[in-house]
Amino acid sequence: MDTAPLSEIAHQSVTFACGLTLDGGAHLPTLTVAYRTYGLLNQQASNAILICHALTGDQYVAETHPVTGKDPWWELMVGPGRPVDTDKYFVICSNVLGGCMGTTGPGDVRDDGRHWGMEFPAITIRDMVRAQRRLVDHLGITRLFAVIGGSMGGMQVLEWAATYPDAVFAAVPIATAATHSAQNIAFNEVGRQAVLGDADFCGGQYYQTGRIPAGGLAVARMVAHITYLSEQALSRKFGRRLQPGKASALFGDMFQVESYLQYQGSTFVRRFDANSYLTITRAMDYFDLAAEHKNDLSRAFAGTRTRFCVVSFSSDWLFPTAESRAIARALNRAAANVSFVEVASDKGHDAFLLDEPDLHRIVSGFLSGCALHAGLPS
């Protein structure tokens, strides 16, 4: 595989010397946002679509990943002739604040020469969106034609619509929630404890030790990965089949599902930073859009003119349909223009990234309709 170490990749980015003041009160002295764009911005700067990535995603939404050499992470959604058609739209995707693919995050070196590590301030989904807004301004775009994302990306979509309603013509939150649930906080906390307990974590200052908390981060990824799949998907993919030739430490053969999870864990640690994992999962946990608006989610969207398309998947138990329905209801109470679809799928939360023709038809149709209203070629 043609890959490079995480820290040695050069990312396209823009730096804002004025920094960023965060929800928690801290001020980041500088703000760098790493991003990729695809397609061409039209003269009116009216055809831009922002893609927001999930917890472990990044800006390489429509091109080969520079670290892993793997296919674009949303290959079936974004590209020429795809639902988010880069022949028509100018697509932007940036690495989130707190990330590890070029945007300011805990792996950065501070002015005093030390890495932020665990001293990187806590961030919120709104902080991530503020950083994206800087990038969008920098690119000369006043209003985004659409903001689209799944999972934590969907949280950002909701926050964009709530915080900058006039800058979002259309919004597509997929497989997400307006409030992170107790169960999801619990799973995130397990992952964090696995990282924090790794002997190589060194209080977050592992950057110069030549080691990373790979074991703990792999366990975090493994538990998260289970939550991304449905029970049916796991049974169909693996069942109780054994992995030929792979001996377990405890019994002869390993189950395929074990081997698969171990592979997911071990490849993940090569492309992701443990401190970023802590920072970003925490931002998800603190996401509660209703709480930002007097515990009434509809207030977050009061008077909005944004058109919404809310999508969930029937077998998603991490962000179940009930969460999307709550969003759709709040939008209805705000008299917003909203359509809500539950896609029948047995693939679990991961369905938003997979070959789900219904999802792609829904997004494609919604964007075409919105393009008509926005005066864009549909």
Place this chain on the structure above:
Amino acid sequence: MDTAPLSEIAHQSVTFACGLTLDGGAHLPTLTVAYRTYGLLNQQASNAILICHALTGDQYVAETHPVTGKDPWWELMVGPGRPVDTDKYFVICSNVLGGCMGTTGPGDVRDDGRHWGMEFPAITIRDMVRAQRRLVDHLGITRLFAVIGGSMGGMQVLEWAATYPDAVFAAVPIATAATHSAQNIAFNEVGRQAVLGDADFCGGQYYQTGRIPAGGLAVARMVAHITYLSEQALSRKFGRRLQPGKASALFGDMFQVESYLQYQGSTFVRRFDANSYLTITRAMDYFDLAAEHKNDLSRAFAGTRTRFCVVSFSSDWLFPTAESRAIARALNRAAANVSFVEVASDKGHDAFLLDEPDLHRIVSGFLSGCALHAGLPS
């Protein structure tokens, strides 16, 4: 709290000098089974009920736990006047093979003076049941009036009925499955990887280091604990409430659910051995009663005269009702005497241990009916 270290507890036990040959082919040179009994065995030795415990349970089903000082683990089910009435029945509960409360397990010292650790042979649920059978024989009991257990305890109940049909008059498998699912194997594997990756695990030979792999074992317990609760139970118990006065490393306040999970993890490691956790979870993963009978679960119960009462809980997603229904259907195909009840509960898998009056009424009623048929006072 009045507690003692795990290794210093003296348990009531019986040792079989002939050892035990295991499903995997290995032979344990000696077999010790630690157990507790409650109530009196009648003259015909016909009123004995065996309680089978779950993954992290033990023989202290109806008395204060000697390590933690906590209440009996099935206080509402077993005791004087309880559904499993120790005024009527002679109740036996033994620590499972591979456990850490006195029965032969990986924490034992071998003849060469070393601890078994990870060299303890892999065991199966059937091996656990064989060890229990030795104890039951030793106590002079030819036929158990009933075998009852939840979760992994339910697996043992099924295995008892399949392996020793004439020795089981009535069987109550609760919140269990005849085959461990891919998702459950996956969650177990996460826990094992957390233990194996702990720097203090030392390849399983931590017994003389003065340290235990507490961090990894706590993470394993945390992830398991989430699966024991329903999403509704977590939301009701904790929601997104913050824990006053407890600062997180990453943001000001901690969520209550985080604090709760950390507490569950940290208390667990004082009473459970990491190698036992590996051994027993592996036994659960390998449990596939249909596979033991030509992939036809009904063959496991062919010609059985045992009376079955199969119980599931509506919000249990670890051992969902579909698993119990599959057991009931197989029993029907075997023309067995079976009743099957799904108890409506929002408490998740843990419901079998909690205050669920319906469960207690079901078990009480079933045992009374069976007592009548068995010629016992009902």
